[in-house]
Amino acid sequence: MSTSAPKSVAGTPNRSLRRTRPRYGEAVIKGLLMAAALVSVATTVGIVISLIPPAVDFFRQVSISEFLTGTDWTPLFSDKKFGVLPLVAATFVITGIALLIAVPVGLGAAIYLSEYARPRVRQLLKPSLEVLAGIPTVVYGFFALAFITPQLQDILPEAWALEVRSGLAAGLVMGVMIVPTIASLTEDALSAVPHALREGAFALGSGKRTVSVRVVVPAALSGIVAACVLGISRAVGETMIVLIAAGVSTGLRFNPFMEMETMTAFIARAASGDVPVDSIEYNTIFAVGALLFLATFVMNLIAIRLVRKYREVYE
Amino acid sequence: MSDPTSRPDAHLPAQQRTDMSAPGAPSEAPGGIKSPQVSFRSAPSLEAPVFEVGSLSVYYGSHEAVRDVNLTVGHRQITALIGPSGCGKSTVLRCFNRMNDLIPTARVVGKIRYHDEDLYGREVDPIEVRRRIGMVFQKPNPFPKSIYDNIAYGPRVGGFKGNLDDLVEETLTHAALWDEVKDKLKSSALALSGGQQQRLCIARTIAVKPEVVLMDEPCSALDPIATAKIEDLMEKLAEEFTIVIVTHNMQQAARVSHRTAFFTADVDDKGERHGRLVEYDETERIFSNPSDRRTEDYISGRFG
Numbered sequence: 112m113s114t115s116a117p118k119s120v121a122g123t124p125n126r127s128l129r130r131t132r133p134r135y136g137e138a139v140i141k142g143l144l145m146a147a148a149l150v151s152v153a154t155t156v157g158i159v160i161s162l163i164p165p166a167v168d169f170f171r172q173v174s175i176s177e178f179l180t181g182t183d184w185t186p187l188f189s190d191k192k193f194g195v196l197p198l199v200a201a202t203f204v205i206t207g208i209a210l211l212i213a214v215p216v217g218l219g220a221a222i223y224l225s226e227y228a229r230p231r232v233r234q235l236l237k238p239s240l241e242v243l244a245g246i247p248t249v250v251y252g253f254f255a256l257a258f259i260t261p262q263l264q265d266i267l268p269e270a271w272a273l274e275v276r277s278g279l280a281a282g283l284v285m286g287v288m289i290v291p292t293i294a295s296l297t298e299d300a301l302s303a304v305p306h307a308l309r310e311g312a313f314a315l316g317s318g319k320r321t322v323s324v325r326v327v328v329p330a331a332l333s334g335i336v337a338a339c340v341l342g343i344s345r346a347v348g349e350t351m352i353v354l355i356a357a358g359v360s361t362g363l364r365f366n367p368f369m370e371m372e373t374m375t376a377f378i379a380r381a382a383s384g385d386v387p388v389d390s391i392e393y394n395t396i397f398a399v400g401a402l403l404f405l406a407t408f409v410m411n412l413i414a415i416r417l418v419r420k421y422r423e424v425y426e
Numbered sequence: 427m428s429d430p431t432s433r434p435d436a437h438l439p440a441q442q443r444t445d446m447s448a449p450g451a452p453s454e455a456p457g458g459i460k461s462p463q464v465s466f467r468s469a470p471s472l473e474a475p476v477f478e479v480g481s482l483s484v485y486y487g488s489h490e491a492v493r494d495v496n497l498t499v500g501h502r503q504i505t506a507l508i509g510p511s512g513c514g515k516s517t518v519l520r521c522f523n524r525m526n527d528l529i530p531t532a533r534v535v536g537k538i539r540y541h542d543e544d545l546y547g548r549e550v551d552p553i554e555v556r557r558r559i560g561m562v563f564q565k566p567n568p569f570p571k572s573i574y575d576n577i578a579y580g581p582r583v584g585g586f587k588g589n590l591d592d593l594v595e596e597t598l599t600h601a602a603l604w605d606e607v608k609d610k611l612k613s614s615a616l617a618l619s620g621g622q623q624q625r626l627c628i629a630r631t632i633a634v635k636p637e638v639v640l641m642d643e644p645c646s647a648l649d650p651i652a653t654a655k656i657e658d659l660m661e662k663l664a665e666e667f668t669i670v671i672v673t674h675n676m677q678q679a680a681r682v683s684h685r686t687a688f689f690t691a692d693v694d695d696k697g698e699r700h701g702r703l704v705e706y707d708e709t710e711r712i713f714s715n716p717s718d719r720r721t722e723d724y725i726s727g728r729f730g
Contacts, residue, residue, distance in 0.1 A: 316583065326579075
């Protein structure tokens with residue numbers, strides 16, 4: 112009823128279509144939201160920029176080939192050697208041990224949660240699994256040093272000579288730390304597989320295990336691989352556990368029963384020490400940092416690409 | 427139940443039937459529906475039936491979704507289950523290959539005999555049941571694998587020992603899909619059109635050589651041309667398989683089936699729907715001279 116606007120046609124108020132007052136709010140909100148989105152981009156760019164000058168300085172004094180192929184790492188000693196391979200090897204060994212734990216356990220947990228667990232069990236288990244991801248890594252590190260290492264020393268034969276700080280203890284605990292990441296992302300990938308595919312497989316006379324292993328897991332494969340790559344990224348970037356539980360070493364070694372130092376642990380140790388700014392020792396931190404950044408960056412790129420590919424399948 | 431002339435809806439209380447009809451015309455014979463396009467298929471006898479369903483009720487939790495269904499499915503016939511949404515026809519269909527077992531809250535009460543066996547007997551293995559009684563779903567659901575692997579999946583899982591290449595060719599030929607896909611067997615099944623995907627799913631089902639093929643609204647996601655191809659395929663398959671099809675499309679039921687079961691839903695005081703079988707008979711009779719007023723209303727409402 113348009114009794115309030117008698118001159119106009121019924122239902123049409125007698126009012127201009129022009130905007131009566133400007134809407135500044137929209138522009139402000141849009142600006143704020145864009146700024147929030149740009150923060151992460153700006154941070155990435157900022158990190159890269161801040162890494163470059165000291166790293167360039169470093170490579171003026173140490174050749175790239177010496178850095179990448181040398182097998183002795185003593186930048187903080189008086190007899191300085193800048194071969195990064197010991198750090199890379201330690202990172203590899205510890206990440207490898209972590210993945211040996213995290214991938215099977217994470218996938219197993221995810222398949223159980225997605226395919227076997229009753230809804231109520233899943234509602235209970237998934238959040239508690241994710242709580243594991245919220246434990247500060249320093250707690251994991253101390254747990255490795257104070258609990259896991261003594262246990263391992265009791266269990267393993269004495270001849271294996273497990274040191275107080277070791278790649279093994281750090282890697283095992285790091286594996287436990289990554290389980291929730293892999294399990295949670297894999298569970299998401301498995302749950303995203305349409306129910307119709309499972310029904311189709313059941314209707315062809317397959318049992319639960321066959322449906323899970325031959326239909327659901329392959330259909331979610333790219334999501335699962337992405338979960339594992341993100342797990343690797345976390346392992347490579349993890350610092351606190353290795354700083355506390357893995358120790359320090361200067362030479363190239365692959366024996367996980369001995370102390371070893373990863374790239375991240377070195378950076379943390381050197382940066383929290385008393386190296387003078389702009390010295391070669393100081394610049395070393397950035398050279399290793401650049402290498403680490405490059406490694407995790409490449410892996411995250413792979414993960415993003417895989418996740419995208421997997422999304423394309425079912426949309 | 428095995429006598430084709432017996433009225434399968436006879437189990438319904440007579441009072442219920444009259445309740446539904448208009449008070450002024452209780453004894454009036456329902457008017458026939460005449461459609462020039464439709465020529466009905468004559469139904470073979472129900473001797474040596476494949477399924478005999480007796481007093482079947484299905485519960486989801488405490489909710490009774492389908493109540494007291496009795497019907498008989500004949501050997502190498504196409505039996506259509508029709509009715510409005512929510513009347514329990516898909517639920518009944520899913521009892522035939524024990525797909526309802528996969529829903530934790532579902533409970534099946536009553537008898538379903540498959541030949542001489544109790545389908546829900548304690549020693550019956552649902553996996554074996556599903557190898558003998560295949561199912562095609564509403565939306566085409568090919569696996570995200572190659573066309574070849576889609577067909578080969580069932581035989582591989584079932585431990586098929588023989589030449590898989592031959593089986594795949596034979597099956598696809600059987601499903602009238604071979605000529606369309608023979609040059610791209612290794613490419614993804616998801617690249618096929620919807621109609622081709624659905625025929626692939628039918629082929630995948632018959633690759634395990636079942637006796638019965640259940641189809642749950644197999645054409646509802648397809649265009650009329652793809653639908654016509656699937657209907658042709660169904661008629662061809664009925665020479666070898668027993669087919670039970672749920673469909674919303676009454677012309678489809680009229681065109682392809684030998685027998686038709688009409689379901690409807692009663693709504694109780696609490697607003698819950700309980701599906702029930704109203705009438706089950708030869709398709710021609712259901713569509714031209716139904717005995718129940720509700721069947722007639724439903725069919726003429728959509729068909730006339």
